[in-house]
Amino acid sequence: MSETTPAPLPIWKKLWRSAVREPFSGDRRSRLRIVMNNLILHLHPSQVPVRTLRFTYSWGLGGLSALLVVLLAVTGAMLMFVYTPAPEKAYQSILALETLVWYGQLVRNLHHWAGNALVVVTALHLLRVFFTGAFREPRAFNWLVGVALLLLTVAANFTGYLLPWDQLAYWGITVGASIVTYVPLIGNTIAQVLLGGPEIGSATLLNFYALHLSVIPLAMLFLMSLHFWRVRKDGGLSLPRGIDEPPVTKDENVTTFSDLVRPEAVWATVTVTALVLWSMTVNAPLEPLANPDLSPNPAKAAWYFMGIQELLLHFHPLIGAIVIPGLALLGLAALPYLDSDMDSVGVYFRSRRGRWLAALSAAAGLVLTVGYVLLDEVALDLPALLPSLPTLVSNGIVPLAALLLGLFGYGALMRRLFRATRCEATLSLFILILTGFLILTLIGIFFRGPGMALMWPWDVAATVH
Ligand code: HEM
Structure with a gap:
């Protein structure tokens, strides 16, 4: 061989x-x-604007959602080795996992708590994006992708809920599926397709297993890739700024490795450690084997649907279960097109006035929601007051019209009385509705006992086993 x-x-x-x-x-x-x-x-990218590294701007919530999805994929893959998707074997396989498999209980706990944490963290990420106005152009499309991701996160949780085949799972899904039947004309068909028949059985378990393990994760993988790609294509994260600072379009750049990846790694380590410690201390619930003949009282949906279950107690099912949540979802998706004020992007709660209007709206949401639930419980009986009308009108369309008028009036009040700009009024309305939904969810989880009667949480704990 030559030397060259x-x-x-x-x-x-x-x-x-x-x-x-x-x-x-x-x-x-x-x-x-x-x-x-x-x-x-x-x-x-190899460099990022220094402002976007402010932890108190993004709180690392998008990255944390992604981390939880990875953790769910890893623990879910481990669970697949033991779990059997057949009614007579599913519960036994969970028991075997908890008692016979090394660290089986811990892996199940991690999967369970990470799944619940994902719903909370994704919702908090959505709120961060909304509160900082980061949903406006050029990020409007990514906001829509995000809404779809939130829906998929809830769907992943809902389909996983049935898999242990215990009482909690069976009756939680029964309540959840009954909500679907209220969709006009096609509700029953959708419920039948979802359940694989007229009632929950082995076909339902197989349907939910396939959705939970392949259809939903694949859709999430696709949308997450699109989401991350769009974050980069939209110019990276929106630039945060203080309340009195003028809008910023350019910022000094720093290298990704030392300034972004290191804090990300620390944040990821802290949250995974906290989740592992929590999972070592608190077991995922497992009730007795599902019994279709023994309905618990009350039969409650999964916690993230309790707000809707609570609405069903106050409105005709078509309005409470379909029209109101549907309108709320449409409004959420349409936000970037309703509020396109570019001047407040990057400022938490838009402006100084926006901040106290947000606090005022949260307080108003609390008082009005609790007030309405109590009034409806003790005094208000619309079907009795309007006996000549069908209940869809007396207990559905009439209170819905009153609700929409009230919201419209609230927005107009904000603009007239407090001289709120259009985007501050939208923020106030969003916070009013959000607080109302959160309060309904909390009432449903903690203040509803047997027969869905209102009671104190300690009385609920004493009567519900
Ligand atoms: C599985 C769910 C989700 C994952 C993994 C995810 C991930 C991320 C990541 C990593 C970022 C960049 C860093 C950050 O802002 O923290 C981001 C930004 C963003 N996300 Fe998400 N996200 C999810 C759900 C959502 C939802 C529910 C929405 C809203 C409906 C949303 C809308 C956005 C928008 C508009 C941005 C750009 C924000 C800005 O520029 O300030 N995402 N997301």
Whole structure:
């Protein structure tokens, strides 16, 4: 061989070069660094504006949602080795997992709590994006992708809820599926397709298993990739700024590795540690084997549907279960098109006035919701007051019209009395509705006992087993 011809590369180096087009000094550290660089630079740009690193702006909530999804995929894959999706075997396989499999209980707890945490963290991420006005152009499309991701997160939780096949699962899904039947004309058909028949049975379990393990995760994977890609294409994170600062369009850049990836790694370690410690202390619930003949009293939906179940107590089912949640969802998706004020992007709660209007609206939401629930419980009986009308009108369309008029009036009041701008009025209305929904959810979870009667949480705890 002549002196100028380079020595042939060993096959493993050829393989490396064909996969990763980066110089490689040969030591293990440099190989690790190159792999990490490639992975991270697919997710992040090499430099980011220094302002976007303010932890109290994004709270790392988007990244945390992604981390929880990964954790769910890993623990879910482990659970698949033990779980059997058939009614007579599902419950036994969960019992075996908890008692016979090494760390089986811990893996189940981690999966359960991470799933619940994902609903909360994704919702908080949505609120952060809304409160900072980061949903406006050019991020309007990504907001829509986010709304779809939130729906998929709830769907993933709902389908997983049935899998342990205990009383909680069976009756939670019974209540959840009954909500679907209120969709006009096609409600019963949708419920039958979802359940795989007229009632919950082995076909339902198989349907939910397939949705939970393949359809929903694949859809999430696709939408998450689209979401991350759009964050980069939309110019990275919106730029945060103080209440009196003028809008910023450009900022000093810093390198991703030292300034972004390091704090991300710390935040990820802290949250995973907290989740592991929590899962070591608190077990995921498991009630006795599902019994279709023994309905618990009260039969409650999963906690994230309790707001809707509470609405059903106050409105005709079509209005409470379908029209109101449907309108709320439409409003959420349409937000970027209703409020496109570019001047307040990056400012928490829009402005100084926006901040105290937000506090006022949260207080108003609390008082009005609690007031309405108590009034409806003790005094208001619309079907008795309007006996000549069908209940869809007396207990549905009439209170819905009053609700919509009230919301419209509230928005007009904000503008007239407090000289709120259009975007401050939208913020006030959003917070009023959000607080109302949260209060309904809390009432449903903690203040409803047997027969869904209102009672104090300690009385609920004493009567419901
Ligand atoms: C599984 C669910 C989700 C994941 C994994 C996720 C992930 C992320 C990540 C990593 C970011 C960048 C960092 C950050 O803002 O924290 C981001 C930004 C963003 N997300 Fe999400 N997200 C999810 C759900 C949502 C939802 C429910 C919405 C709203 C409906 C949403 C809307 C947005 C928007 C508009 C941005 C850009 C924000 C800005 O520029 O300030 N995402 N998301």
